[in-house]
Amino acid sequence: MYLSREEEGIYQGEQGETLRRMMEILVALGDIYGAETLVPVRSVQIAGVSYKNIGEAGLEWISDLQGRVVVPSILNPAGMDLCRWKEMGIEEEFALKQKETIEAYRKLGVTIDCTCTPYQIYDLAGPGDHLAWSESSAVSYANSVIGARTNREGGPSALAAALVGKTALYGYHLDENRRPTYLVEVEADLQGSDYGALGFLVGRIVKDGVPFFRLPGRRPSADELKALGAAMAASGSVALYYVENVTPAPPGLWQPEETIRLGRKEIDEVYAQYPGGGADAVALGCPHCSAEELETIAGLLQGEKVQKVLWVCTARKIANAHPDQVATIEESGARVFCDTCMVVSPATERFGKMMTSSGKALVYLPGLAGVQAGIGSLKECIDVALGRR
Protein backbone atom coordinates (compact mmCIF):
# COMPACT_ATOMS: atom_id res chain seq x y z
CA MET A 1 0.00 0.00 0.00
CA TYR A 2 1.36 3.41 -0.93
CA LEU A 3 1.68 5.87 1.98
CA SER A 4 2.62 9.53 1.60
CA ARG A 5 5.60 10.79 3.61
CA GLU A 6 3.30 12.19 6.26
CA GLU A 7 1.30 8.95 6.47
CA GLU A 8 4.49 6.93 6.69
CA GLY A 9 5.67 9.19 9.52
CA ILE A 10 2.43 8.56 11.43
CA TYR A 11 2.84 4.83 10.79
CA GLN A 12 6.35 5.01 12.24
CA GLY A 13 5.06 6.75 15.37
CA GLU A 14 6.34 10.28 14.66
CA GLN A 15 3.03 11.75 15.84
CA GLY A 16 2.61 9.64 18.94
CA GLU A 17 1.50 6.20 19.96
CA THR A 18 -2.27 6.65 19.47
CA LEU A 19 -1.94 7.81 15.88
CA ARG A 20 0.63 5.06 15.21
CA ARG A 21 -1.87 2.45 16.41
CA MET A 22 -4.70 4.03 14.42
CA MET A 23 -2.61 4.11 11.24
CA GLU A 24 -1.69 0.48 11.85
CA ILE A 25 -5.42 -0.41 11.82
CA LEU A 26 -6.03 1.50 8.57
CA VAL A 27 -3.00 -0.03 6.84
CA ALA A 28 -3.86 -3.54 8.03
CA LEU A 29 -7.37 -3.20 6.56
CA GLY A 30 -5.97 -1.70 3.38
CA ASP A 31 -3.56 -4.62 3.01
CA ILE A 32 -6.28 -7.21 3.61
CA TYR A 33 -8.64 -5.66 1.06
CA GLY A 34 -6.03 -4.65 -1.50
CA ALA A 35 -6.29 -0.85 -1.10
CA GLU A 36 -3.59 1.07 -2.93
CA THR A 37 -3.84 4.27 -0.91
CA LEU A 38 -5.67 6.03 1.89
CA VAL A 39 -8.36 8.58 1.08
CA PRO A 40 -9.47 11.59 3.18
CA VAL A 41 -12.93 11.25 4.71
CA ARG A 42 -15.48 14.01 5.19
CA SER A 43 -17.06 12.53 8.32
CA VAL A 44 -17.08 9.51 10.59
CA GLN A 45 -19.90 7.69 12.36
CA ILE A 46 -18.63 5.48 15.15
CA ALA A 47 -20.26 2.23 16.33
CA GLY A 48 -19.19 0.56 19.54
CA VAL A 49 -20.97 2.95 21.87
CA SER A 50 -23.40 0.81 23.86
CA TYR A 51 -21.63 -0.57 26.90
CA LYS A 52 -23.80 -3.67 26.41
CA ASN A 53 -21.86 -4.38 23.22
CA ILE A 54 -18.33 -3.18 23.98
CA GLY A 55 -18.04 -4.19 27.64
CA GLU A 56 -15.06 -3.40 29.83
CA ALA A 57 -12.46 -4.32 27.20
CA GLY A 58 -13.93 -1.86 24.71
CA LEU A 59 -14.23 0.91 27.27
CA GLU A 60 -10.58 0.44 28.28
CA TRP A 61 -9.49 0.49 24.63
CA ILE A 62 -11.26 3.80 23.95
CA SER A 63 -10.15 5.37 27.25
CA ASP A 64 -6.54 4.58 26.44
CA LEU A 65 -6.51 6.70 23.27
CA GLN A 66 -5.05 10.20 23.22
CA GLY A 67 -5.57 13.13 20.86
CA ARG A 68 -8.57 14.57 19.01
CA VAL A 69 -10.59 13.60 15.98
CA VAL A 70 -9.72 15.66 12.90
CA VAL A 71 -13.00 15.32 10.97
CA PRO A 72 -16.63 15.68 12.15
CA SER A 73 -17.38 12.49 14.05
CA ILE A 74 -20.63 11.32 15.60
CA LEU A 75 -21.71 8.31 17.64
CA ASN A 76 -24.06 5.39 17.09
CA PRO A 77 -26.80 4.81 19.71
CA ALA A 78 -25.72 4.10 23.28
CA GLY A 79 -27.22 1.52 25.63
CA MET A 80 -29.56 4.04 27.27
CA ASP A 81 -31.17 7.45 27.05
CA LEU A 82 -28.34 9.51 28.53
CA CYS A 83 -30.82 11.62 30.56
CA ARG A 84 -33.80 9.34 31.23
CA TRP A 85 -32.07 6.02 31.72
CA LYS A 86 -33.84 5.33 35.02
CA GLU A 87 -37.22 5.45 33.26
CA MET A 88 -35.96 2.83 30.85
CA GLY A 89 -35.22 0.50 33.76
CA ILE A 90 -31.45 0.70 33.35
CA GLU A 91 -29.35 -0.37 36.34
CA GLU A 92 -27.14 2.26 37.97
CA GLU A 93 -24.01 0.17 37.46
CA PHE A 94 -24.61 -0.02 33.70
CA ALA A 95 -25.42 3.71 33.55
CA LEU A 96 -22.10 4.61 35.16
CA LYS A 97 -20.18 2.52 32.63
CA GLN A 98 -22.19 3.93 29.74
CA LYS A 99 -21.50 7.49 30.90
CA GLU A 100 -17.79 6.66 31.22
CA THR A 101 -17.83 5.42 27.62
CA ILE A 102 -19.47 8.63 26.42
CA GLU A 103 -16.93 10.72 28.32
CA ALA A 104 -14.08 8.77 26.73
CA TYR A 105 -15.46 9.68 23.29
CA ARG A 106 -16.05 13.29 24.34
CA LYS A 107 -12.41 13.56 25.42
CA LEU A 108 -11.40 12.57 21.88
CA GLY A 109 -13.47 15.40 20.41
CA VAL A 110 -16.31 13.24 19.12
CA THR A 111 -19.70 15.02 18.89
CA ILE A 112 -21.96 13.51 21.51
CA ASP A 113 -25.02 12.79 19.42
CA CYS A 114 -25.84 9.09 19.59
CA THR A 115 -27.89 8.17 16.54
CA CYS A 116 -28.05 5.77 13.63
CA THR A 117 -29.49 8.56 11.46
CA PRO A 118 -26.77 11.23 11.53
CA TYR A 119 -27.94 12.39 8.08
CA GLN A 120 -31.23 13.52 9.67
CA ILE A 121 -29.52 16.01 11.99
CA TYR A 122 -26.25 17.14 10.39
CA ASP A 123 -24.85 17.81 6.95
CA LEU A 124 -22.10 15.20 7.08
CA ALA A 125 -22.25 13.65 3.62
CA GLY A 126 -22.88 14.62 0.03
CA PRO A 127 -22.72 12.86 -3.35
CA GLY A 128 -19.26 11.44 -4.00
CA ASP A 129 -17.93 12.16 -0.49
CA HIS A 130 -15.74 9.50 1.09
CA LEU A 131 -16.88 8.63 4.61
CA ALA A 132 -16.07 6.14 7.33
CA TRP A 133 -19.44 5.26 8.83
CA SER A 134 -20.18 2.21 10.96
CA GLU A 135 -23.84 1.61 11.50
CA SER A 136 -25.19 -0.61 8.76
CA SER A 137 -28.40 1.33 8.04
CA ALA A 138 -26.53 4.64 8.02
CA VAL A 139 -23.93 3.13 5.69
CA SER A 140 -26.67 1.93 3.37
CA TYR A 141 -28.39 5.33 3.38
CA ALA A 142 -25.14 7.21 2.78
CA ASN A 143 -24.10 4.97 -0.11
CA SER A 144 -27.50 4.58 -1.73
CA VAL A 145 -29.66 7.62 -1.07
CA ILE A 146 -26.99 10.29 -0.62
CA GLY A 147 -24.56 8.82 -3.15
CA ALA A 148 -21.59 9.08 -0.78
CA ARG A 149 -19.01 6.29 -0.42
CA THR A 150 -18.36 4.27 2.69
CA ASN A 151 -17.60 0.75 3.75
CA ARG A 152 -19.24 -0.60 6.87
CA GLU A 153 -16.57 0.24 9.40
CA GLY A 154 -16.09 -1.51 12.71
CA GLY A 155 -15.83 0.65 15.83
CA PRO A 156 -11.99 0.64 15.94
CA SER A 157 -11.53 1.34 12.22
CA ALA A 158 -14.07 4.19 12.34
CA LEU A 159 -12.30 5.72 15.30
CA ALA A 160 -8.97 5.27 13.51
CA ALA A 161 -10.40 7.15 10.50
CA ALA A 162 -11.71 9.90 12.80
CA LEU A 163 -8.30 10.42 14.43
CA VAL A 164 -6.28 10.15 11.20
CA GLY A 165 -8.88 11.79 8.93
CA LYS A 166 -8.53 9.06 6.31
CA THR A 167 -9.62 5.55 5.47
CA ALA A 168 -8.28 2.84 3.16
CA LEU A 169 -9.50 3.15 -0.41
CA TYR A 170 -11.27 -0.14 -1.19
CA GLY A 171 -14.74 -1.69 -1.37
CA TYR A 172 -17.61 0.78 -1.82
CA HIS A 173 -15.19 3.67 -2.25
CA LEU A 174 -14.48 2.33 -5.75
CA ASP A 175 -16.79 2.42 -8.79
CA GLU A 176 -16.03 -1.18 -9.67
CA ASN A 177 -17.75 -2.39 -6.47
CA ARG A 178 -20.74 -0.08 -6.81
CA ARG A 179 -22.40 -1.78 -9.78
CA PRO A 180 -25.69 -3.63 -9.22
CA THR A 181 -25.50 -7.40 -9.05
CA TYR A 182 -29.27 -8.11 -8.78
CA LEU A 183 -32.30 -6.64 -10.50
CA VAL A 184 -35.34 -6.65 -8.21
CA GLU A 185 -38.67 -6.18 -9.96
CA VAL A 186 -41.36 -5.33 -7.44
CA GLU A 187 -44.91 -5.90 -8.62
CA ALA A 188 -46.80 -4.18 -5.81
CA ASP A 189 -47.48 -0.66 -4.60
CA LEU A 190 -45.65 -0.30 -1.32
CA GLN A 191 -46.16 1.90 1.66
CA GLY A 192 -44.49 2.46 5.05
CA SER A 193 -43.50 -0.79 6.75
CA ASP A 194 -43.85 -2.64 3.40
CA TYR A 195 -40.38 -1.29 2.63
CA GLY A 196 -39.01 -2.92 5.77
CA ALA A 197 -40.71 -6.19 4.84
CA LEU A 198 -39.35 -5.97 1.29
CA GLY A 199 -35.84 -5.25 2.59
CA PHE A 200 -36.15 -8.18 4.98
CA LEU A 201 -36.88 -10.50 2.02
CA VAL A 202 -34.32 -9.09 -0.39
CA GLY A 203 -31.45 -8.99 2.13
CA ARG A 204 -31.93 -12.70 2.77
CA ILE A 205 -31.68 -13.43 -0.94
CA VAL A 206 -28.88 -11.13 -2.10
CA LYS A 207 -26.76 -11.22 1.10
CA ASP A 208 -23.86 -8.82 0.36
CA GLY A 209 -24.97 -8.13 -3.23
CA VAL A 210 -26.01 -4.78 -4.69
CA PRO A 211 -29.72 -4.80 -5.62
CA PHE A 212 -31.24 -2.47 -8.19
CA PHE A 213 -34.97 -1.99 -7.58
CA ARG A 214 -37.71 -1.24 -10.05
CA LEU A 215 -40.66 -0.07 -8.00
CA PRO A 216 -44.05 0.70 -9.50
CA GLY A 217 -46.25 3.58 -8.37
CA ARG A 218 -45.45 6.31 -5.91
CA ARG A 219 -41.90 7.49 -5.27
CA PRO A 220 -40.66 6.18 -1.88
CA SER A 221 -40.06 8.79 0.81
CA ALA A 222 -36.71 9.28 2.54
CA ASP A 223 -38.07 7.35 5.54
CA GLU A 224 -39.18 4.46 3.36
CA LEU A 225 -35.74 4.29 1.72
CA LYS A 226 -34.20 4.40 5.19
CA ALA A 227 -36.37 1.43 6.23
CA LEU A 228 -35.60 -0.54 3.05
CA GLY A 229 -31.83 -0.16 3.40
CA ALA A 230 -31.86 -0.86 7.14
CA ALA A 231 -33.75 -4.15 6.70
CA MET A 232 -31.48 -5.37 3.87
CA ALA A 233 -28.41 -4.55 5.94
CA ALA A 234 -29.80 -6.67 8.78
CA SER A 235 -31.25 -9.72 7.03
CA GLY A 236 -28.33 -9.69 4.57
CA SER A 237 -25.34 -7.38 4.58
CA VAL A 238 -26.39 -5.04 1.81
CA ALA A 239 -24.44 -1.76 2.03
CA LEU A 240 -25.54 -0.25 -1.28
CA TYR A 241 -28.71 -0.40 -3.37
CA TYR A 242 -30.39 1.55 -6.10
CA VAL A 243 -33.99 2.47 -6.84
CA GLU A 244 -34.62 3.33 -10.48
CA ASN A 245 -35.27 7.04 -11.03
CA VAL A 246 -35.10 7.69 -7.28
CA THR A 247 -31.57 7.20 -5.92
CA PRO A 248 -28.35 8.30 -7.66
CA ALA A 249 -27.71 5.98 -10.63
CA PRO A 250 -25.03 3.25 -10.68
CA PRO A 251 -21.67 4.04 -12.31
CA GLY A 252 -21.18 2.83 -15.90
CA LEU A 253 -22.80 -0.17 -17.52
CA TRP A 254 -23.98 -3.17 -15.55
CA GLN A 255 -25.59 -6.51 -16.04
CA PRO A 256 -27.48 -8.24 -13.21
CA GLU A 257 -26.36 -11.74 -12.26
CA GLU A 258 -29.95 -12.54 -11.38
CA THR A 259 -33.44 -11.05 -11.52
CA ILE A 260 -35.75 -11.37 -8.53
CA ARG A 261 -39.51 -10.79 -8.77
CA LEU A 262 -41.50 -10.01 -5.65
CA GLY A 263 -45.10 -8.95 -5.20
CA ARG A 264 -47.80 -8.31 -2.62
CA LYS A 265 -48.08 -12.01 -1.81
CA GLU A 266 -44.46 -12.27 -0.65
CA ILE A 267 -44.65 -9.02 1.34
CA ASP A 268 -47.86 -10.14 3.07
CA GLU A 269 -46.23 -13.46 3.92
CA VAL A 270 -43.67 -11.57 6.03
CA TYR A 271 -46.48 -9.97 8.07
CA ALA A 272 -48.24 -13.32 8.37
CA GLN A 273 -45.09 -15.12 9.44
CA TYR A 274 -44.15 -12.52 12.09
CA PRO A 275 -47.45 -11.26 13.57
CA GLY A 276 -47.52 -8.69 16.36
CA GLY A 277 -50.11 -10.55 18.47
CA GLY A 278 -48.98 -11.39 21.99
CA ALA A 279 -46.43 -8.59 22.09
CA ASP A 280 -45.95 -7.09 25.54
CA ALA A 281 -44.27 -3.96 24.18
CA VAL A 282 -44.05 -1.93 20.98
CA ALA A 283 -40.89 -0.28 19.68
CA LEU A 284 -40.81 2.34 16.92
CA GLY A 285 -37.84 4.21 15.53
CA CYS A 286 -35.52 1.65 14.00
CA PRO A 287 -33.73 3.45 12.37
CA HIS A 288 -34.28 6.50 14.57
CA CYS A 289 -37.49 8.42 13.81
CA SER A 290 -37.36 11.46 11.58
CA ALA A 291 -39.34 14.62 12.35
CA GLU A 292 -42.05 13.44 9.93
CA GLU A 293 -42.33 10.07 11.66
CA LEU A 294 -42.63 11.74 15.08
CA GLU A 295 -45.40 13.89 13.66
CA THR A 296 -47.27 10.84 12.32
CA ILE A 297 -46.92 8.94 15.60
CA ALA A 298 -48.09 11.98 17.57
CA GLY A 299 -51.13 12.23 15.28
CA LEU A 300 -52.04 8.59 15.91
CA LEU A 301 -51.63 8.93 19.69
CA GLN A 302 -53.37 12.28 20.10
CA GLY A 303 -55.88 11.99 22.97
CA GLU A 304 -55.25 8.24 23.41
CA LYS A 305 -53.81 6.19 26.28
CA VAL A 306 -51.46 3.28 25.65
CA GLN A 307 -52.17 -0.05 27.35
CA LYS A 308 -48.73 -1.47 26.62
CA VAL A 309 -45.20 -0.16 26.77
CA LEU A 310 -44.51 1.93 23.67
CA TRP A 311 -41.04 3.25 23.00
CA VAL A 312 -40.29 5.71 20.26
CA CYS A 313 -36.58 6.07 19.57
CA THR A 314 -35.05 9.11 17.94
CA ALA A 315 -32.04 11.40 17.94
CA ARG A 316 -31.97 13.94 20.78
CA LYS A 317 -31.74 16.82 18.31
CA ILE A 318 -34.93 15.69 16.56
CA ALA A 319 -36.80 15.31 19.86
CA ASN A 320 -35.59 18.70 21.12
CA ALA A 321 -36.64 20.38 17.89
CA HIS A 322 -40.19 18.94 18.12
CA PRO A 323 -41.35 19.39 21.73
CA ASP A 324 -45.06 19.47 20.85
CA GLN A 325 -44.97 16.11 19.10
CA VAL A 326 -42.92 14.62 21.93
CA ALA A 327 -45.39 15.98 24.49
CA THR A 328 -48.38 14.53 22.60
CA ILE A 329 -46.69 11.12 22.38
CA GLU A 330 -45.77 11.15 26.06
CA GLU A 331 -49.22 12.29 27.20
CA SER A 332 -50.48 8.95 25.86
CA GLY A 333 -48.13 7.15 28.24
CA ALA A 334 -45.66 6.23 25.48
CA ARG A 335 -42.03 7.26 25.93
CA VAL A 336 -39.73 9.03 23.49
CA PHE A 337 -36.22 7.86 24.26
CA CYS A 338 -33.15 9.47 22.71
CA ASP A 339 -29.51 8.38 22.27
CA THR A 340 -30.44 4.70 22.27
CA CYS A 341 -32.61 2.01 20.70
CA MET A 342 -34.52 -1.16 21.42
CA VAL A 343 -31.70 -3.35 20.09
CA VAL A 344 -28.58 -1.89 21.71
CA SER A 345 -30.15 -1.21 25.12
CA PRO A 346 -30.16 -3.96 27.75
CA ALA A 347 -33.50 -2.53 28.97
CA THR A 348 -35.32 -4.37 26.17
CA GLU A 349 -34.28 -7.78 27.39
CA ARG A 350 -37.06 -7.88 30.00
CA PHE A 351 -39.72 -8.10 27.29
CA GLY A 352 -40.87 -11.42 25.88
CA LYS A 353 -42.06 -10.10 22.53
CA MET A 354 -42.00 -6.70 20.88
CA MET A 355 -43.93 -5.42 17.93
CA THR A 356 -42.22 -3.10 15.49
CA SER A 357 -42.73 -1.55 12.09
CA SER A 358 -39.07 -2.15 11.18
CA GLY A 359 -37.63 -4.97 9.09
CA LYS A 360 -34.30 -4.39 10.79
CA ALA A 361 -35.65 -4.67 14.33
CA LEU A 362 -37.48 -7.81 13.20
CA VAL A 363 -34.06 -9.40 12.63
CA TYR A 364 -32.07 -7.86 15.47
CA LEU A 365 -34.54 -8.02 18.37
CA PRO A 366 -34.37 -11.83 18.46
CA GLY A 367 -30.76 -12.00 17.24
CA LEU A 368 -29.14 -9.39 19.47
CA ALA A 369 -31.59 -8.74 22.30
CA GLY A 370 -33.11 -12.21 22.70
CA VAL A 371 -36.64 -10.78 22.31
CA GLN A 372 -39.24 -12.26 19.95
CA ALA A 373 -40.46 -9.80 17.34
CA GLY A 374 -43.49 -9.19 15.15
CA ILE A 375 -43.89 -6.67 12.33
CA GLY A 376 -46.81 -4.54 11.23
CA SER A 377 -47.60 -1.12 9.84
CA LEU A 378 -47.11 1.92 12.03
CA LYS A 379 -50.87 2.09 12.55
CA GLU A 380 -51.03 -1.59 13.56
CA CYS A 381 -48.15 -1.07 16.00
CA ILE A 382 -49.96 1.84 17.61
CA ASP A 383 -53.19 -0.19 17.74
CA VAL A 384 -51.35 -2.97 19.58
CA ALA A 385 -49.97 -0.41 22.05
CA LEU A 386 -53.49 0.98 22.55
CA GLY A 387 -54.83 -2.52 23.23
CA ARG A 388 -57.02 -2.53 20.12
CA ARG A 389 -55.47 -5.63 18.56
Ligand code: F3S
Ligand atom coordinates in the same frame (compact mmCIF):
# COMPACT_ATOMS: atom_id res chain seq x y z
FE1 F3S B 1 -30.72 2.24 14.72
FE2 F3S B 1 -30.85 0.55 16.68
FE3 F3S B 1 -32.26 0.12 14.52
S1 F3S B 1 -29.03 1.51 15.92
S2 F3S B 1 -31.07 1.03 12.90
S3 F3S B 1 -32.52 1.84 15.93
S4 F3S B 1 -31.12 -1.40 15.64
